[in-house]
Amino acid sequence: MNDPTKASDNEETPVPEQGEMNQVVDNKSSATESAKPCKRVMRFWLLFIVLSGLVVLLSVRDDLRQNAVESSEQAVHYIAFDMLGWSPRELFIWRLRMAGLLESPLGQRWTHAVDRASKKPIQAGAQYRTTETFEDDEVEAHIYQVSLERGEKLVWQLTRQDTADSRLYASLERRKRNDEHWTTISHLEAEGDTQTRIASAAGDYRVVLQPELFAKVDYSLAMASGGSLPFPVEGAKQRDIGSVFGDPRDGGARKHHGVDIFAKKGTPVTAVIDGYVRTGTGGLGGKYVWLSGGMFGLGSARYYYAHLDDFAVESGDKVKKGEVIGYVGNTGNARTTPPHLHFGIYAGGPVDPEPFLKPQPELPAS
Ligand SMILES: [Zn+2]
Helix, strand or coil: CCCCCCCCCCCCCCCCCHHHHHHHHHHHHCCCCCHHHHHHHHHHHHHHHHHHHHHHHHHHCHHHHHHCCHHHHHHHHHHHHHHHCCCHHHHHHHHHHHCCCCCCHHHHHHHCHHHHHCCCCEECCCEEEEEEEECCCCCCCEEEEEEECCCCEEEEEEEECCCCCCCEEEEEEEEECCCCCCEEEEECCCEEEEEEEECCCCEEEEEEEEECCCCCEEEEEEEEEECCCCCCECCCCHHHEEECCCCEECCCCEECCCEEEECCCCCEEECCCCEEEEEEEECCCEEEEEEECCCCCCCCCEEEEEEEEEECCCCCCEECCCCEEEEEECCHHHCCCCCEEEEEEECCCEECCCHHHCCCCCCCCC
16 A cells, blocks of 8 residues: 555646647647648647636636635636646746736746745755744745655645635655756645655655745644655664665675665564565575565565565465564575575665665654
8 A cells, every 4th residue: 555666756747848839839830731730729729718718817806716616716727737737836927927917026036936945945854844934025935855765755744824815835846866857746735734755766855835926924844754664674673784785796796686684583574565475485585475565466566575484474365564474584595694684675676675664754743
C-alpha cells in the first residue's frame, strides 16, 4: 500500500509551453491545406473564448462571483487547469491581466515574487516549523526547500491561521537533480492536514506560498523529511549498515546491489511493506526471500532479503508490514563473513536502499 518506489510523482498536466503554442500557430498557417488542423484550431479557440468569457465574467462581476455556487467556480478552475494546464496561480495572473493590472508595477511585482523568493529559499532541512504573516501591503512569496534522495519521504502540514476568505496559492514543486526547471507536483490546501510525498527521483522539492494581491494571510508550516520504509532488521539501526550500495564485489567485477545490515545470527528480519513473499535457496543469496506488493511482483518494487539463517514464511504467503519473514544468517556467499542481512530494492533495476531506510520523518512539535 505504501510502496515508496511505486508512489511516483504523478506530474499533472504541464503548462502549455512555447513548443505547443508554436504547434498551434503552425497548424493555423497550414489550415488551408487540410481540414483536421483547422478543426483543432477551431476547438482551441472555441475553448479559449468560452474560458475567457467565464474568467472575464468572474473577475468583472465580483458580486456574481460571490454569489455563484462555489462548485461552479471550482468547475471553471478544473476546466482551465485540466484542459489548458493552468494552475490557480496562473488563473489569478489571467485575472490580473483582465483587470489591466498585470503590466502595472504592482502586477509585475506579484508575478515575479516567486522568482525573487527562489533566489533565497528557506532551507527546511530534516525538520522545520514556522509561523509567518503576509502583510496586505507586501507583495512577496515564501519558499521552503529541501533536497531529497530517491526513496526519502517528505511530510508537511500547512495551516491557514486567519479567517479571511482571500486566497493563498500553495504548491509543491520539484526540480530533478541537474535540472533547472521546477515542475508543479500538486496544489496544496492550507487545511492543516498532514500530507506526505515519497521522492521517486533525487532532486529539490519546495513548498511555494503566495497570497493574492492585497491579502493579509497568517499561516503555519511544519515540514520533515526522512526514510520511507521501516528498518528490516529488528533492533538494528542505520549505523549497523556495514557495506553500502555500489561497493565493489569480486575484485570490481560487479557492484554491491544492496546494503549489508549486521546483526546477531537469528535476529528477526521483517517485511518492509504489505505484500507477498517467495522463498528460495541457492546461489549467492543462500536462503533468500523476495517480497513484493502484488502477488506476481508486477509493476511494483521488489525487496530482496539474502543470507538468511532460516525462513519464517513460505512461498506465496501474504505478509503484513513489520511481520517477521526470516532470521539473520550467513548462508550463500556470506558463509565466511559475520551474519548479516543483505537487503536489496529492485524497481526497474537495483536502487540504493539507504535513503529509504533513514529514520522516518517526524514533524517538529509546535
Ligand atoms: Zn550484501
